[in-house]
Amino acid sequence: MTHSCGLDFGTSNSTLGRVNAHGVPALVPLEGDQQTLPSVLFFSFEEDRLFFGRAAIAEYVSGADGRLMRSLKSVLGTALFADTTRVKSRRLGFGDIIGTYVGELKRRAETALKTELTSVVMGRPVHFVDDDPVADQEAQGQLEAAVRAQGFEEIAFQFEPIAAALDYERQVSGERVALIVDLGGGTSDFSLVRVSPERRGRADRSDDILATAGVHIGGTDFDRLLAMSRVMPELGLGSRTRDGKRHLPVAPYVDLSTWHRINRLYDAKAQRDLRSTIREAREAEKVETFVALVEERLGHRLIGAVEDAKIALSDRDAVSFLFAVREHQIATEMTSAQLADALAPSIERLERTISEILRRAGVSAGQVDSLILTGGSTLVPAVAGRLSGLFPEAEIVRTDVLGSVGLGLALEAQRIFGA
Template identity: 30%
Template sequence: MSNYLYGIDFGTTNSALAIYDEEARAISHTLIIPSLIYFYADRNAGYVVGEEAITAYLADGMKGRFIKSVKQILSKSSFTETRIQGKRYNASDLVAIILKELKQKADELIQQDCQKAVIGRPVFFDDDDTQKDTLAQNRLQRAVELAGFTNVRYQFEPIGAAFAYERTLTQRENVLVADLGGGTTDFTYLILDPAMAGRKDRKKDMIATGGVYVGGDSLDAAFMWEKGTPYFGKHTQYQAAPGKYLTVPKALFANICSWEQMNFFNSLRIQKDIENYYHYSGKDQKFKNLITLLENNLGYSVFRAIERTKITLSGTVSAPFSYHQMGIDMEEVVTLTEYEQVIAKEVDRIITALEAFMTQHNIAAGDVQTLFLTGGTSQVGSIQKLFRERLPHVELRSGDNFQSVAKGLAYSGYLFE
């Protein structure tokens, strides 16, 4: 019977697991599931994970609780728990649901209960904040335990991606790895050498790590703020007193621009405020869209429309932003120039973080021989453009944007020595 090790990349958007056969010294399978959970409206029906969550969400009339981007709440001290189907779920509980799903699918393939894993984690869960990072790591560790893993090591996700890339090399390279995921952008500068692949001690090859709390969700949030929220009443006027009209507080709409907030945007106080604003706005139709969005749990479908626009703009100069459901009608053409303006602040944060990373670790542009991009957000044209402009002389490489990290983690068995 073979011994196995799992490399697990728990991601904001997708999660992947690579099964490493320690005797054959090879990866036998790789699994990928969306990091999604759907709790049925019927509290006795339980929940489903991954692609099934999307199907169930739509089939259930979008009446239950749809959870996306749960990785984002790991570092949020303001989030303690949420009630779903009459039960309490904390951050670790929600993450464990996804990890259990991955483990169960992998265990079925190898017909064993594998409890050994290398788990990926971002360089920074929430920028350079030690307290938040510690909180997130502790919550992740608890989720890993709840999922049934007893023998675990942790590895930075971009290092995992680098080790996967190293297996394709024929000579030594100084590589800058940028792992652009849904929640974070992580950098690693390291020496990769195919002759060193599989060696137990690689510490001296890891020259520098860094990162910033910006990812694909940040780009989508910026788009939602600029292009989406006007359809939900961001500019709505309400009568605060006889003859006195004010604009509905902008803070209300910030809550529908990020998934970790929208998932739990359901307090009675907020619902009451929304009803009052709607009443005193003279029942403004666009503000009614906000009520429809929240009452019918339509957030995921709206963000899918945003995602479609983003993906299309990676290859064309314009794309439709189109959404029509339950009386909510959004239809406009977005040009690439407009989109780049919308996400400019987030892209600037990545540029600033990259420059600070290179300065802090005394990495000259000329030192970098290869730039390796991975993660779903690395496919965005504006992101690739910024790296090409910053390192114009360097060859840009990329691997499998959804599997490379998990595979590299599975190649990190030396951490158990």
């Protein structure tokens, strides 16, 4: 017998949904009572074991010796996917690491449900990779292979914003034109769809999808931009060499600000290059702090603190940022206005994408009945405020920002595979 589910493998968090005997979709608890499992793994060198989700984050934050892996979805379809990462004496491919995480998620769900899951609808962004259809197909193929290796026999895909629309459609009482804005950890996806009670459950909904688009911008990019604007200058970004002829190289600061690139700085050659930069830096003490941070392998912890500051700025005007590195202290102020300034170019790209999707569909902003906001990054006021302002007449619908996609995928799985 087929046992189907919907699986939302996210850049930051993942969920698994299943439709119950009454036809109602629900998310399965994956970590205690929590229905989300952070998309994080921690290879503990001290205990020689693997931790997942919140437990992985807790181990890392405790200072345990090991390797943290996060934002794995971001490597799909990129050159980084072919790289391997060292875990003690082993080198692991990213496909294997993604598969290990999906396998653990599947195992936890099967334990909670007391049944084997054999069929799955996987969520996917509209574009894994911007403006590169070949790389985009490669990304889906890489994810499919990793999922199939974990025992799923039947695999289908659905766009994540379409899944959010399927979840939203359960509550509408009449026909509406809805723009779904799904701002996740790694991608931002948009779908303009027509929903109604009569259309619910139809096998073919292609005529109801008026337009889709997506860009590779998400919460981890917002973390990077905030880090580059407010934290990296405290480590020497923008400063000059002693002779004043040039600025210090930017690339190491970009690596330190980007979750899935931080491990590159832990390479022996990269550290040698950083130490040589100290000798030629005018503000050598700042670069010394950078080198100490890398030597202590505090990169992911630093960007985690930046992410915490970004979240805090969702309901505060300012936060004080303090981060200790040996005898040094990285200290700076962050304000909601500075966050908005840092994110402005990315928000403008989101606005241009929305304008393009409306143009392609032949729909004006005034014809959009509902603006559906889903995904954790819609909680950033600088983002939500700008996008909501584009549709002053639309109903603003805030879904379960971390769960609506998984619920919609569960509905799609029931439609395609049955129970």
